[in-house]
Amino acid sequence: MSANPKYNVDLTHCFVEEGSLSLPVQAFAGRVGSKFIISLRDQNKILGVKCPTCNKVYCPPREYCEKDLTKLDENWVELSNEGTITNFTIVNYNDRHLPRKAPYCLAMIKVDGADSPFAHIVEGVEVEQVKIRMRVKAVYAKETTNTILDINHFEPV
Numbered sequence: 001m002s003a004n005p006k007y008n009v010d011l012t013h014c015f016v017e018e019g020s021l022s023l024p025v026q027a028f029a030g031r032v033g034s035k036f037i038i039s040l041r042d043q044n045k046i047l048g049v050k051c052p053t054c055n056k057v058y059c060p061p062r063e064y065c066e067k068d069l070t071k072l073d074e075n076w077v078e079l080s081n082e083g084t085i086t087n088f089t090i091v092n093y094n095d096r097h098l099p100r101k102a103p104y105c106l107a108m109i110k111v112d113g114a115d116s117p118f119a120h121i122v123e124g125v126e127v128e129q130v131k132i133r134m135r136v137k138a139v140y141a142k143e144t145t146n147t148i149l150d151i152n153h154f155e156p157v
């Protein structure tokens with residue numbers, strides 16, 4: 001009997017090949033997510049959805065209210081391109097999957113009119129100068145990527 005201590009299994013009748021995978025993937029953004037991205041891309045407008053039951057405004061939009069499960073996809077509201085940093089971190093390492101070279105600021109930003117924040121990049125200010133409650137505005141990308149990065153970044157107002 002032959003055992004591989006790395007896997008702690010009997011490998012007498014197994015052949016194990018080491019390797020790694022890098023798989024490009026595509027996923028449907030959903031009807032709500034698609035409308036959100038298309039509005040960013042074609043009109044440079046940030047949309048949210050407002051719950052008619054509890055009045056919470058979600059941005060990014062979602063199909064159902066997390067509190068009362070009301071369906072929200074017909075209650076669109078246009079929100080401001082300006083907002084407030086509610087939290088942030090400084091990314092200090094490089095990885096090919098990250099959108100910027102380190103160091104850069106990744107912040108939770110609640111745009112005016114929304115009750116929920118979303119994550120985005122803050123530029124136009126030294127990372128050491130970023131503060132919670134800092135006012136920022138969306139700067140749109142010159143070329144679309146059909147993603148949230150159609151807002152290229154936020155910068156101080």
Ligand SMILES: [Zn+2]
Nearest residue numbers: 051054065068
């Ligand atoms: Zn609700």
